[in-house]
Amino acid sequence: MRQAGRYLPEYRAIREKTDFLTLCKTPELASEVTVQPIDIIGVDAAILFSDILVIPEAMGMHLEVLESKGPVFDAPIRSRGDLQRLNIDGVTERLNYIMDAIKMTKEKLNGRVPLIGFSGAPWTLATYMVEGKGSKSFDTVKSLIFTDPVAAHELLQILADAVVDYLNAKIRAGCDAVQIFDTWAGILSPGDLEEFSLKYIRYICERLETNDAPVIVFAKGVNDLSKLADLKCDVIGLDWTVDIGVARSEIGSTKALQGNLDPCVLFAPKEKIRLETERILERFGPGEGHVFNLGHGILPKTPVENTQYLVSCVKELSVRNHL
């Protein structure tokens, strides 16, 4: 999950000369940083370097990504009328730079490891588009969904259709798997979760032309994992607050599980990294269907040698689970 990043000196060297969005939009550079972790860390798959907010940006919303503040839209969506401003035709065409980055990355990978592409889920994209920036309470986007649910659903449907197109294009361009991130699913009450988040993830999953490319859904912070069990996807992402053994029994064996390690464990001494790796593998238990991963994005200050050590631990210790 988000393997490339500020923790790598090789990435920082490129970022010193290029702002974040330009990096996303320049296939030569995006493919270069995508491939970095494969050589440096030794992970088993590459994740295309990008950002979930390229979709609203391609709809005409002016986006700035500031390291100090995170992403900022200077003219957020606040009403049904604001939806008129969105340029919803030809979104995937305007994201063609990503398809070019996929093709270049596939060339650079040259078959060594598979490539994963991702998209934000409609609810998470909508939170940023309405709040205009990060939020603690998300009261602006929630005010919109409670006060004008029709406008909210219109926006979510626009986004769901765009995500279907976008992920299908990514698969066609060469992604071997796609992931749908709903980073802010966990801020919704059970009823609102179904109405404003899961409904649209379900819609997307049913419309992906996957050609057998696995589909990963990560709805962060969703307590009741059984709600994800019926999604038409292959893998469910888990953060670190759930027990992966319990998750396996709640979700059932029809889906693989991904994740579960607290990204902060990479700041711990080697013994703790090994212990936590062992614990997660044991809790998952024997058998196939576990994509070992962090439970969220890798943090900027993570020591590189600890990521390398983690990968070596996983490779060494997971053998037992597959005897």
Next chain:
Amino acid sequence: MRQAGRYLPEYRAIREKTDFLTLCKTPELASEVTVQPIDIIGVDAAILFSDILVIPEAMGMHLEVLESKGPVFDAPIRSRGDLQRLNIDGVTERLNYIMDAIKMTKEKLNGRVPLIGFSGAPWTLATYMVEGKGSKSFDTVKSLIFTDPVAAHELLQILADAVVDYLNAKIRAGCDAVQIFDTWAGILSPGDLEEFSLKYIRYICERLETNDAPVIVFAKGVNDLSKLADLKCDVIGLDWTVDIGVARSEIGSTKALQGNLDPCVLFAPKEKIRLETERILERFGPGEGHVFNLGHGILPKTPVENTQYLVSCVKELSVRNHL
């Protein structure tokens, strides 16, 4: 939960003349804002106006509370050596201004409604003391607990003992119930949650001299509520992401439940406020043991009339549950 606040013009009038910490430390003013919501909103209990960080402040840590940035400690705890800086004797004595505020509030309330006092749980207090300010990833405090668990436990034990003393003093001063908040319990993996959070909440609950004052524990973001079922407390607080009916069956009938309404619902039209109130009461079902409340603190921009409407809905609709 945190009833007084910026959403009330009467509170803002006082804050215009007084900074946040001075307000906490001036019994005449703290008691005045504590009583405001009783008259204005019509709630059934008062919550003493204060802040969880008065404990580290009384241990000698310099605290600033900035409206734009939240709380900031300018010299956070980063190592075992830093613990020497904490002045851990006589903490409750230095918090005597709070006991005075309790006595004044009880006089102002004059028996109309009970008074609830609160404390942060050791883990949440430690996160602020180590991070020095709010955080998204909490990598600094987690680095400490993973790298030097002995120091982390020393800090948590110091805090646990301080919280026991502090809450016992609050009960002696006249609080009719006490609440322990673990706002950041939900950022821990299941094993770390037990080791660094619940262990200390359990320690506190076993040592409170309650004189039958109910003890409320709110460990926000804890997915597996059965973990809280054996705590020696009377009420478990719930945020809005869980179904209160499911929570009731997981925790069992020996404890009452508090909370469950998304604070953002107070930004919704009246019909939605009524509908959500109805839904939560129905999900809880008939019988005693539900303290209707928000699932977290009331938000600064909440319209006052909506809080009044919520209280009237709860009073009207909850009658059915008690037939």
